[in-house]
Amino acid sequence: MTGTIPPAAALDALLDVENLSLCVSATGTEVVRGVGFTVAPGEIVGIVGESGSGKTLAARSIMALQPPAIRRTAGTIRFEGRDLAGLSPKELRELRGGRIGMVFQEPMTSLNPSMTIGRQLEEGLAVHQRALSADGRRDRVLDMLRRVGIADPDGALAAYPHQFSGGMRQRIMLASVMLLQPALLIADEPTTALDAVVQRDVLELMVGLTRAHGTAVLMISHDLSMVARYTDRIIVMRKGEIVEQGRTDGLLRAPRHPYTRALLSAMPRRQPARPLPPAAAPIIEVRDLVVEYGGRRGLFRREAGKRALHGLSLSVMPQEVVALVGGSGSGKTTLGRAIAGLLAPSGGTIRYAGRPVEAGGEGWADYRRNCQMVFQDPYSSLDPRMTIGALVGEALRGVPGMGRRKKAERVVEVLSEVGLGRPYADRYPHELSGGQRQRVAIARAVVRRPAFVIADEPVSALDVTVRAQVLELFADLQARHGFSCLFISHDLGVVEQIADRVVVMQDGRIVEQGDRDTVFDRPAHPYTRRLLSAIPALEPAGEGGVRLKWRFDEAAPEAVPS
Amino acid sequence: MLHFVFKRILMAVPTLLIMAVTVFVLIRLIPGDPAALMLGDLATPASLADLRERLGLDQSLPVQFGIWFGNVLRGDFGISITSSQPVLPLVLDRFWISARVVLIAVLLASLFAVPAGMIAAWRQNSGTDLFLVGLATLLYSIPTFWLGLLLLLFLGLQLNWLPVVGYVSFSEDPWAALLYIVMPVMTLFLHEMGVLIRMSRASTLEVLRLDYITHARAKGLSESAVLWRHAFKNAFGPTWTLIGLVLGNLLGGIAVVETVFTIPGLGRLLVDAIFARDYPVIQGCLLFVAFVYVAVNLVVDLLYPVFDPRVTAE
Numbered sequence: 042m043t044g045t046i047p048p049a050a051a052l053d054a055l056l057d058v059e060n061l062s063l064c065v066s067a068t069g070t071e072v073v074r075g076v077g078f079t080v081a082p083g084e085i086v087g088i089v090g091e092s093g094s095g096k097t098l099a100a101r102s103i104m105a106l107q108p109p110a111i112r113r114t115a116g117t118i119r120f121e122g123r124d125l126a127g128l129s130p131k132e133l134r135e136l137r138g139g140r141i142g143m144v145f146q147e148p149m150t151s152l153n154p155s156m157t158i159g160r161q162l163e164e165g166l167a168v169h170q171r172a173l174s175a176d177g178r179r180d181r182v183l184d185m186l187r188r189v190g191i192a193d194p195d196g197a198l199a200a201y202p203h204q205f206s207g208g209m210r211q212r213i214m215l216a217s218v219m220l221l222q223p224a225l226l227i228a229d230e231p232t233t234a235l236d237a238v239v240q241r242d243v244l245e246l247m248v249g250l251t252r253a254h255g256t257a258v259l260m261i262s263h264d265l266s267m268v269a270r271y272t273d274r275i276i277v278m279r280k281g282e283i284v285e286q287g288r289t290d291g292l293l294r295a296p297r298h299p300y301t302r303a304l305l306s307a308m309p310r311r312q313p314a315r316p317l318p319p320a321a322a323p324i325i326e327v328r329d330l331v332v333e334y335g336g337r338r339g340l341f342r343r344e345a346g347k348r349a350l351h352g353l354s355l356s357v358m359p360q361e362v363v364a365l366v367g368g369s370g371s372g373k374t375t376l377g378r379a380i381a382g383l384l385a386p387s388g389g390t391i392r393y394a395g396r397p398v399e400a401g402g403e404g405w406a407d408y409r410r411n412c413q414m415v416f417q418d419p420y421s422s423l424d425p426r427m428t429i430g431a432l433v434g435e436a437l438r439g440v441p442g443m444g445r446r447k448k449a450e451r452v453v454e455v456l457s458e459v460g461l462g463r464p465y466a467d468r469y470p471h472e473l474s475g476g477q478r479q480r481v482a483i484a485r486a487v488v489r490r491p492a493f494v495i496a497d498e499p500v501s502a503l504d505v506t507v508r509a510q511v512l513e514l515f516a517d518l519q520a521r522h523g524f525s526c527l528f529i530s531h532d533l534g535v536v537e538q539i540a541d542r543v544v545v546m547q548d549g550r551i552v553e554q555g556d557r558d559t560v561f562d563r564p565a566h567p568y569t570r571r572l573l574s575a576i577p578a579l580e581p582a583g584e585g586g587v588r589l590k591w592r593f594d595e596a597a598p599e600a601v602p603s
Numbered sequence: 604m605l606h607f608v609f610k611r612i613l614m615a616v617p618t619l620l621i622m623a624v625t626v627f628v629l630i631r632l633i634p635g636d637p638a639a640l641m642l643g644d645l646a647t648p649a650s651l652a653d654l655r656e657r658l659g660l661d662q663s664l665p666v667q668f669g670i671w672f673g674n675v676l677r678g679d680f681g682i683s684i685t686s687s688q689p690v691l692p693l694v695l696d697r698f699w700i701s702a703r704v705v706l707i708a709v710l711l712a713s714l715f716a717v718p719a720g721m722i723a724a725w726r727q728n729s730g731t732d733l734f735l736v737g738l739a740t741l742l743y744s745i746p747t748f749w750l751g752l753l754l755l756l757f758l759g760l761q762l763n764w765l766p767v768v769g770y771v772s773f774s775e776d777p778w779a780a781l782l783y784i785v786m787p788v789m790t791l792f793l794h795e796m797g798v799l800i801r802m803s804r805a806s807t808l809e810v811l812r813l814d815y816i817t818h819a820r821a822k823g824l825s826e827s828a829v830l831w832r833h834a835f836k837n838a839f840g841p842t843w844t845l846i847g848l849v850l851g852n853l854l855g856g857i858a859v860v861e862t863v864f865t866i867p868g869l870g871r872l873l874v875d876a877i878f879a880r881d882y883p884v885i886q887g888c889l890l891f892v893a894f895v896y897v898a899v900n901l902v903v904d905l906l907y908p909v910f911d912p913r914v915t916a917e
Contacts, residue, residue, distance in 0.1 A: 106817055109727070138823035151814040155836040155911055164832070165822040201912045217822070 054079035054119075055257050056103065056225055061116035063098055063107065063281075072111065073099050073281045080225065085248070085258040087268035087289070089304070090278035091504035092475075096261050099278070100227050103259075104137050121224065139169040142218035142256075144247075146230035148210035152202040152217075159198030162186075162217045169221050181220060189216040189246060207369070208239035212246065219250050226251055228260045232267070236368035236531060237575040244271060263505060265308060266534070266579050269293055269589055277301050293579070294586040302585040307509035309534035310580060314558055315541060323356035324394055324493055324525050325380065330354070331388035332372075332379050349375045351549045352389065357493065357525045364540035364557075365529045366572065372549040373529050377495045380527065381414050393493070410440065413486035417498035419478035423470040429456070429481050430466030436488045455488040458521075459514060476507035480514065487518055497529045512539060533592065534578060537561055545569045564593060608905065615897040622893040623675070626886050627668050636660075637684050637880040658684060671886065680890075681883030685876075690887035694869065698854075698891065700770070701861065701868035704784055705853040708791035713846055716796045720803025721838065724811060725830055735800060742797030751790040751863035758786060768865045787864045791857065795849055802845045807838040840910050847903030854899065855892040 056079060063073040073095040080086050090096040101107045103118055105125070118125045120136065128136065145151035153161055162182045166173060173181070179198075186194035189212040202210055211231065218226060231247065232240040248271055251258050262268050268275060269289060276286040277300065285298040296302045332350040350372050357363050365373045378384045380391055382400060391398045393408045413436070416422040423432055430452055437448045453463045459480040470478055479499060486494050499515070500508040516539055519526060530536050536543060536557075543560040545553040545568065553566040564570045573593035582588040638654040639646055655661045659670065674681060680690035716739075723735040759767040765786055771779040810816065811834060819833045820826075858870030869888065876884035908914050 101817075104821060106820055134823040134825060136823070137821050141821075143818065143821040145814040145818060147814055151818050153815040153819070153833050153837065154913055156833070164824065164828075168823050203913045214818075217818075221822075 053081065055082045055084075055121060056080040056259070057117075057119040058099075058103065059117045059119075061099060061102065061118065062114045063095070063102055063111050064114050066110055066112040071114070071281060073102075076116070076278070076281075076283050078276050078283065078286060080257050080259055082224065083252075083255045083257050084274065085251070085260060085272045086274045086276065087260045087262060087272035088276045088278060089262055089265060089268050091263060091304075091506065093280065094278040095281040096278045097229055100229060100259060100261050101143075103227065104141055104143065105133060106137075106143070135169070138165050138218075138221050138223070140223055141225045141227065142221060142223035144211075144214055144218055144226065144228040144231045146233050148207045148214060148234060151214055152210055154202055157199055157201060158186075158205075158213055162198075162213075162220060165217060165221050182216075185216045185220045186213070188250070189213070189219075190242075191216075208235055208243060211235065211239075211243050215243070215247055215250065219254065219256070222254050223256055226256050226258045228258060230262055231260070233262070233264065237533065238368060238571050240267070241575040265304065265505065266577055266589070269579060269587075270577050277304065293588065294582065295584050296586055304505055305579065305585065305587045306581070307506045308579045308587065309509070309512065309532075309538040310578070311537045311557075311561070312539075314556070317358060317361055317541060320359045322395055324359050325355075325357040325527070326392040326395075327353060327355045327376075327380060327389065328392075329389040330376070330379060330386050330391065332375055332384060333387040349549050350379065350386075353549075353551055355544060355551065355554070357527060359492075359525055360519075360523045361541050362519065362526045362528055362539055363542045363544060364536040365527060365544050365546060366531065366533065366536055367546035368531070368572075370548070371546040373546050374497055375549075376546070377414075377497050377527060377529050381412055381495050382409060383414075406439070410489055411492045413489060413491040413494050415479075415482050415486045415494065415496040415499045418502050419475050419482055420470075420502075422482055423478055425470050427469075428466065429461070429468050429470070429473070432470075432481060433466075433484045433488050436485050440489065451488060455484045458487075458518060459484045474507075476503055476511060479503060479507075479511050483511070483515060483518065487522060487524070490522060491524055493525045493527070495527045495529070498531070499528075500535060501530065501532060508535070515539070533573065533576070537578070537592075545572065561592060608901075611901050611904070615894075615901070618897060619890065619893055623672060623886075623890055624668070626889045627671065628664075630880075630882055630885050631664060633880070635880045637882060640880055641684065671883075675890070680887040683876075683884045684881045685879045685884075690883050693872070693884065694887050694891050697867060697869045697872040698895075700772075700866060701857055701870060702854055704787045704860075704866065704868070705791065705850065705857060707784075708788045709795060709846065709850050709853065711788070711792045712795040712799055713842075716799030717803045717839065717842055719796075720800045720805075720842070721807045721830060721835065723800070723804045724807035724838075725826075725834075727808060732804075736804065739797040739800035739804075742793050743795075743801070744797075745794070747790055747794050747857075748859045748863050750793060751786070751860055754786045754789060755863070770864075770866045783864075784866075787857075787860050787866060790860055790863075791853065795853075798849065799842060799845065803838070803842045806841040807834055810834050810838040836910050840907065843907065843910060844903060847900055850903075851896040851899040854895045 058079070059077045061073060061076040062071060064071045076095070076099050078086070088096045088100065098107050098111060102111070102113060103120070103125070120141065125133070125136070152158075159182060162185070163178050166178045166181060182198065183194045186197055191197050191209065191212065197213070202213070205213065226247075228247065232243050235243060244267065247258070250256075260268065260272060272289050274287065275289050275292050277284050277298065279300050285292065285296065285301045292301070293305070296305055329352045330350055331348065331352050334347045334349050353376060355363075355376075365376065367373045375384065379386050382398065385400065393404070393411070396404045398408045399405065427435070433455060434448055434452045437443060437451060452466060456462055456465055461477065461480055461484070465473070465477075470481070473481065483499070496515070500511050503511060512535065528536070528540060540557045543554065543557050544551055545560065545566065547568045553560060553564065553569045560569060561573065564573055570593055574591065577589045577591050579587040580590045638651055638658060638660060642650060642654060652661070659667060662670070671681065678691070680694070682689055683693060686693070719735050723732040726732050755767055758765050766779075766783055769783060771783050773780040816829060816833055819829045824832070856870035856873060857868065858874050860866075861868040861871045862874070869892070873885065873888040876888060
């Protein structure tokens with residue numbers, strides 16, 4: 042069911058993609074099938090879809106930048122009325138950068154690490170605007186760096202990418218593309234790797250700059266609320282095909298295709314607050330925890346360490362889910378690792394069930410068995426050479442009084458609990474999808490029936506619909522076995538859905554903590570307010586549709602310098 | 604920077620010290636008495652004892668080590684037992700002969716292999732790529748002595764283009780000297796080129812996958828600008844490290860190649876000294892080799908930031 046485009050729109054379209062098909066050259070597998078859409082001048086269009094939907098390939102093939110293993114088998118791509126298939130390599134190069142710009146997802150790898158910012162920005166101008174003198178190029182670069190909010194543009198020219206944070210690099214990337222004043226900007230997951238607050242700033246900047254130049258934007262993303270916030274039209278892709286497209290407000294209000302509805306209903310949303318059993322004592326109690334990194338021992342002296350956590354205190358009650366939120370570098374992962382005993386704290390105490398926890402001390406083994414961990418990346422957290430059964434069973438080693446048969450039974454039992462079942466026990470991680478792997482990681486954490494689980498961004502690497510299923514599974518297991526949980530996440534939607542209590546961290550300190558409804562509805566600390574106002578939520582609005590809702594509307598979005 | 608160099612040189616001291624002790628002890632574990640070897644059949648117990656005393660071999664091992672190491676610190680590596688020449692000038696002379704061959708070979712190999720590997724990666728899975736990878740595999744799979752013999756056979760004996768065995772120093776007759784080192788250089792060049800092509804290709808492939816390469820293309824840059832301006836510097840790092848290791852290894856001794864082509868280089872000196880139980884020469888050679896290895900790697904590390912600004916000398 043492909044949305045129809047009125048012919049009038051197609052006539053003056055900036056970009057007109059018709060019936061585009063791409064396949065893997067070696068195997069002939071079609072990865073994009075019969076995709077057609079248009080982008081009008083100045084319009085912001087979003088392509089949403091999960092991994093494997095072909096959204097990135099379709100967008101990259103517009104500039105003929107798909108990987109060499111992917112071949113275009115059918116379709117026409119017209120840009121400003123010209124069929125791109127007929128272009129010579131030279132004409133294609135003039136189009137790339139000059140008329141169509143591209144921003145990439147990963148700010149860590151999208152700038153050349155061995156070249157100064159100045160040279161990288163300048164070389165595009167040198168190719169596309171030959172009339173410009175070296176001084177003229179420099180002035181343009183400086184002006185653009187200033188406009189994207191780089192504090193010291195002169196200094197930035199001679200600096201290398203690694204000297205900037207992720208958000209700053211993405212601004213520089215944007216500067217490098219917008220410098221050439223393209224008519225179309227393709228933004229491939231432009232802010233996925235960034236924190237919520239930084240994400241908002243970069244997007245506002247991007248929208249502001251492109252509006253100022255009348256540049257159209259094709260924004261590829263898996264993040265529905267972000268696309269909903271910034272686009273005029275949305276294209277929904279699934280398994281290489283477009284399932285639905287239309288104006289953003291209409292499509293969100295009344296989605297027609299079942300997949301779009303599934304996608305929208307998979308958005309995390311707040312559940313009613315759970316009553317917790319009254320408990321006298323917390324299961325985990327952290328007092329004045331200090332963690333210092335570094336202090337690299339040199340040949341002659343010991344360098345001063347960097348303090349990652351500045352004396353934190355935190356407690357987790359039995360059966361409680363405590364969410365730890367904060368930007369990158371806020372210390373939330375460090376705190377999780379310190380509590381798990383993976384990092385030696387430099388100061389403070391951690392108590393489990395009232396007893397102090399110390400490496401090698403009394404009760405250490407008991408604590409390590411009762412505290413389990415789920416990691417973010419299901420691709421690197423499972424040993425690829427172990428079967429699923431062995432991976433899950435390994436957690437049962439050292440459990441006193443549990444025989445081999447008992448252990449095997451428990452493994453199968455837990456695998457069924459996470460929805461995988463016995464047949465998976467003999468398989469290897471590479472045979473499983475990302476969602477299935479994360480189920481294995483959860484099975485491994487709960488097989489020992491721990492009292493306390495630390496989950497570090499357990500669903501961040503998963504697609505929207507898979508994420509919803511894994512979250513449901515997690516909540517289910519938590520309700521059934523009643524373990525307490527420290528849930529580390531930067532995704533406020535997920536936190537809003539599952540947390541009983543929320544702890545907000547910034548720069549190694551806890552700035553606010555309280556029950557979920559209080560923190561989300563009446564945030565006290567300015568940082569919490571900024572965090573909540575960064576990205577809107579999508580809340581259900583009947584008929585399977587959703588509408589945008591600001592979690593906390595603090596101030597008008599940052600003005601874009603122009 | 605200076606601080607870093609100083610620190611690195613200081614860190615080499617324990618390496619060299621351990622090397623000195625190991626070398627000293629190992630040689631003396633090998634059965635065989637230099638005095639007996641020198642005197643041969645004429646040895647009487649009295650003359651043997653006399654010679655042993657003159658060579659200092661009658662002292663205990665720690666005392667022998669102490670004397671030797673003390674002299675080394677003063678720059679005196681001793682006198683060769685067999686040729687009665689001072690060890691250090693001997694080692695340096697022979698080293699320059701080997702080093703000339705090695706440096707030319709590695710320089711040429713790098714000049715060919717790095718671009719070849721990059722082009723193979725750039726045209727991955729094409730005919731060019733297949734050819735270059737096949738060539739590289741073939742080259743580094745052939746043992747150097749065999750390759751050397753083949754060259755001798757064809758270029759020397761059959762075609763008569765080049766002199767077969769021997770060595771002429773550059774000061775005597777530069778042209779003849781050049782002719783004599785062509786084949787040894789070629790042997791090493793071909794072998795190391797195979798090794799380096801594979802490394803250069805692998806690291807270029809790694810880099811070509813990254814977003815900044817696509818970004819460079821998306822800016823409208825030509826393929827040669829993408830490859831040389833953006834991929835080269837980033838892909839060269841690992842190859843550069845390997846070049847350093849190769850250089851350190853080869854400078855430490857190319858005894859096999861020197862034997863095939865009868866070049867009086869450092870490798871041959873060491874082998875001959877081992878057969879003759881010429882302790883001072885063996886010790887001097889090995890210590891010098893260890894020093895060269897440490898020095899080459901220090902230079903490689905110091906130059907690394909040129910290719911990758913993320914690596915600083917600190």
